[in-house]
Each structure stands twice: as structure tokens, then as C-alpha cells.
Amino acid sequence: MTLENYLPIWDELTKEQQDMITSQSMQKRLEKGTCLLSNDKECHGFLIVETGQLRAYITSPEGREITIYRLFERDICLFSASCMMKNIQFEVSITAEQDTQVWVIPAPVYQSIMNSSLAVTRFTNELMASRFTDVMWVMEQVLWNSMDKRLATFLLEESTIEETDTLHMTHEQIASHLGSAREVVTRLLKSLQEEGMVRLSRGTIQILDYEKLRSLAD
Secondary structure, eight states: OOGGTTTTTGGOOOHHHHHHHHHHOEEEEOOTTTTEETTTTOOOEEEEEESSSSEEEEETTTTTTEEEEEEEETTTEEEGGGOOTOOOOOOOOOSSSOOOEEEEHHHHHHHHOOOHHHHHHHHHHHHHHHHHHHHHHHHHHHHHHHHHHHHHHHHHHHHHHHHHHEEEHHHHHHHHHHHHHHHHHHHHHHHHHTTEEEEEEEEEEEOOOOOHHHHHHH
């Protein structure tokens, strides 16, 4: 599909603006594990996910990570154009969790169009509000929910995303998503296994009892 299929405000742009985006945007392939944005504040541009999956996370001074949101097909990444958002005070890193193909609209191009288009400004503000909601949801989970509830929620979400009851993830990867320590995740997973909710093997977690897991998550 062409870029216009991924921008919901395409029809609200002028022909000149459409041509500017089309002529200066590019497709980019990111291999799994590629760090697209780090704390160096490099400005890559406005990203639209065509296929694959990106993970946005923040890192504590001690090096502990926590996922704030993930991006899938048709999702749009604003933080990759960090130079456009000078009032953002926290540092976000973005990596490819799968082999991923993205459209890249250069930040100067998007900024120029946003400065002259109320539709683009509105759309950008809506995206920012959506991402802020994602971040607040994560913070609420961290502040108010116990670690076992957060782990159960994560396993259920991951099963839905991957469309399987067998998750190929290490305890370290799960800890990075949840902002916890690997030892804590390992202990809780063993507890879930003892209660018959999951089965653990090397690099694999199989969900056995969705009902019990949902009850814990709720």
C-alpha cells in the first residue's frame, strides 16, 4: 500500500502537501533488535509502521527498563521526531521487536506541513494525547497493582498479540517490559506454574489456564 493509506488525514491535506510528503518520504526496513531511537535525541522523523512491531520504553538511572507502549501495523510514532517536541522532558528509546518496515516522513517536512495545516496540528495533538494515555496507564499499573497482577496482565496481552498460548520470551525480556528484576519475574512465574496457570521451559512460557490467569489479572 502507498503512504496515503496509512495517514487518516490524507484527504484533508492540500495537493501540494500531499506531493511534498510523497516525494520526500521513504520506506525503511529495521531488523529485529535495531535501536531506532535512544537517549542521544537523534531525530529520525515521523514514523508510520507498515509491518512489524516497535517497542517504546524508558530507562532508569540504574539501567532498568519499562515498556510504555508498543506500536503495530498502521500505528504512528511521534517520539522518533523528537526535535519537533522540545517540551518533552523524558527520554524515550525505541527498538524493533520484530523485523519491521516503516514509512519515514522527515521531521522538517512534517513540521512544515503542521505549521500550515490545522488538520495536521489536530491530528498530532490527538496522537500525543493517546500516547500520554498509554504512559499514564503504565504508571497506574506500576503504582497501584501488585507485580503478580501486572505479570498476569502482560502474559494475557502477549498471548493476544502473538495469537498463541506459547510465548517465546525469556524472563529477562519480561522483566524489561515490566520494569522489574529478572529474579522477581522468575519467582512469580514459578508460583504461577505451581498453581497450574503456566508451564515453563527454557525460553518458553505456555499458558495452561486462561481463566485463572484472568482472575488474577482482574
